[in-house]
Amino acid sequence: MKIAIIGGGPSGLFLAILLKEQLPHTEVHIYEQNPPDATFGFGVVLADAGLSNLRAGSPKVVDDLVGAMRFNEWQTIVSRDSAISIRRPGIGGGAISRITLLKILGDHARRLGAQITYNHRVTDFSSIDADLVVGADGINSQLRVADEPKFGTSRYNLTNHFAWYGVAKPFPTSTLVFRKYLGGCFVAHYYPYSESMSTFVAECDHQTWQELGMETMGAPKRQLLFEEVFAPELGGYRLVSNNSNFRQFDVIRNSRWTFDNRVLIGDAGSSAHPSIGSGTRIAMEDSIALAGAIVRNGSDILAALEDYVSVRAPAKAKLIVASEASCNWYERMREWMDAFTPHEFVYRYMMRTGRVDNARLKDQYPDLAAELERAGVLSTTTQ
Numbered sequence: 001m002k003i004a005i006i007g008g009g010p011s012g013l014f015l016a017i018l019l020k021e022q023l024p025h026t027e028v029h030i031y032e033q034n035p036p037d038a039t040f041g042f043g044v045v046l047a048d049a050g051l052s053n054l055r056a057g058s059p060k061v062v063d064d065l066v067g068a069m070r071f072n073e074w075q076t077i078v079s080r081d082s083a084i085s086i087r088r089p090g091i092g093g094g095a096i097s098r099i100t101l102l103k104i105l106g107d108h109a110r111r112l113g114a115q116i117t118y119n120h121r122v123t124d125f126s127s128i129d130a131d132l133v134v135g136a137d138g139i140n141s142q143l144r145v146a147d148e149p150k151f152g153t154s155r156y157n158l159t160n161h162f163a164w165y166g167v168a169k170p171f172p173t174s175t176l177v178f179r180k181y182l183g184g185c186f187v188a189h190y191y192p193y194s195e196s197m198s199t200f201v202a203e204c205d206h207q208t209w210q211e212l213g214m215e216t217m218g219a220p221k222r223q224l225l226f227e228e229v230f231a232p233e234l235g236g237y238r239l240v241s242n243n244s245n246f247r248q249f250d251v252i253r254n255s256r257w258t259f260d261n262r263v264l265i266g267d268a269g270s271s272a273h274p275s276i277g278s279g280t281r282i283a284m285e286d287s288i289a290l291a292g293a294i295v296r297n298g299s300d301i302l303a304a305l306e307d308y309v310s311v312r313a314p315a316k317a318k319l320i321v322a323s324e325a326s327c328n329w330y331e332r333m334r335e336w337m338d339a340f341t342p343h344e345f346v347y348r349y350m351m352r353t354g355r356v357d358n359a360r361l362k363d364q365y366p367d368l369a370a371e372l373e374r375a376g377v378l379s380t381t382t383q
């Protein structure tokens with residue numbers, strides 16, 4: 001069996017590993033448009049729960065990823081310049097530079113015999129000679145774009161604007177700072193991912209974008225503005241850009257994940273908003289489900305694709321619903337920043353995805369729950 005994977009991101013590389021581990025005689029060829037030492041973004045976080053799901057797919061790979069991660073059990077949320085610390089359950093979130101993640105996955109895939117062709121952007125999908133063509137080509141998937149009606153694609157843009165920067169300062173904890181500045185509403189999410197670097201996601205609402213003239217300001221001035229807004233936290237460090245363009249998040253959904261011998265996985269199939277911090281994990285879980293379906297169905301590709309969708313769709317839907325609830329919450333951050341005290345704000349933040357209720361908050365975040373009770377927030381808002 002020959003399987004072509006378009007895209008050497010987390011989902012494509014992990015799928016290749018899982019296939020070669022379980023079906024060593026399958027020919028797996030990955031096409032990646034970038035060179036092996038280049039990617040977008042900086043560090044990503046994989047939470048404790050996500051890592052155990054991935055471990056079920058390939059323990060060896062997850063051991064290597066965990067070895068390269070920086071774990072931090074604390075998260076700080078700042079609103080109205082008041083900081084509240086949250087101890088996260090388990091071992092907390094593990095942060096890793098995206099390029100290290102891809103290198104570890106790429107090394108495993110090659111060691112197992114997958115072929116990876118870098119610097120190769122696929123544009124003509126009909127000429128690919130394979131029994132199965134996998135679109136693991138991310139949010140701007142060309143495999144999807146080429147046949148959107150067949151995949152039943154729908155899309156809309158969120159209104160907030162965000163950019164993915166780095167900063168050469170290893171912050172002590174993962175922190176979200178919501179700040180009003182010059183009448184605008186800004187948020188920075190930063191977390192360390194190596195000895196010397198942190199990710200810094202910069203975001204503002206559309207009203208801010210318009211009122212402060214950010215559309216016409218140009219990239220360097222926008223960066224300077226964020227450096228000014230978050231000067232107390234940056235302490236003189238400059239933001240580092242890696243094609244860090246501001247954009248409005250594309251919410252992409254597909255009513256069908258497959259047609260003929262083509263299938264979409266990861267962001268190509270359903271984009272996951274960065275604020276839920278699970279896009280990589282969701283993408284890699286897709287790979288586990290697809291590899292499992294191929295193993296179960298042997299050379300019957302169409303049966304495997306049907307099996308993949310029936311197994312994966314219900315579990316993925318829950319994560320995607322949470323992602324949508326989270327991004328909708330961020331879309332209204334101006335209202336929350338105006339309305340809520342820091343404790344109320346943190347409570348709302350914790351509840352934003354609908355996956356945490358009061359009982360779960362008390363069970364998994366007992367210190368925070370106690371603090372919110374002392375502040376009169378948990379009891380007064382409990383229904």
Ligand SMILES: Cc1cc2nc3c(=O)[nH]c(=O)nc-3n(C[C@H](O)[C@H](O)[C@H](O)COP(=O)(O)OP(=O)(O)OC[C@H]3O[C@@H](n4cnc5c(N)ncnc54)[C@H](O)[C@@H]3O)c2cc1C
Pocket residue numbers: 006007008009010011012031032033034041043044045046120121122123136137138139140141142143163164201265266267268272274277278279280281282283
């Ligand atoms: C600001 C920001 C912060 C984030 N933080 C986190 C986080 O902390 N934790 C987390 O889990 N997730 C995070 N994410 C989400 C995460 O980056 C994505 O969900 C994840 O990368 C999806 O993986 P993927 O394999 O589906 O696609 P991608 O990672 O996008 O990989 C697709 C690959 O396909 C290649 N490609 C595209 N088109 C072609 C083509 N035509 N031919 C050949 N190659 C092609 C691309 O170069 C790329 O390497 C964040 C995202 C953003 C934007």
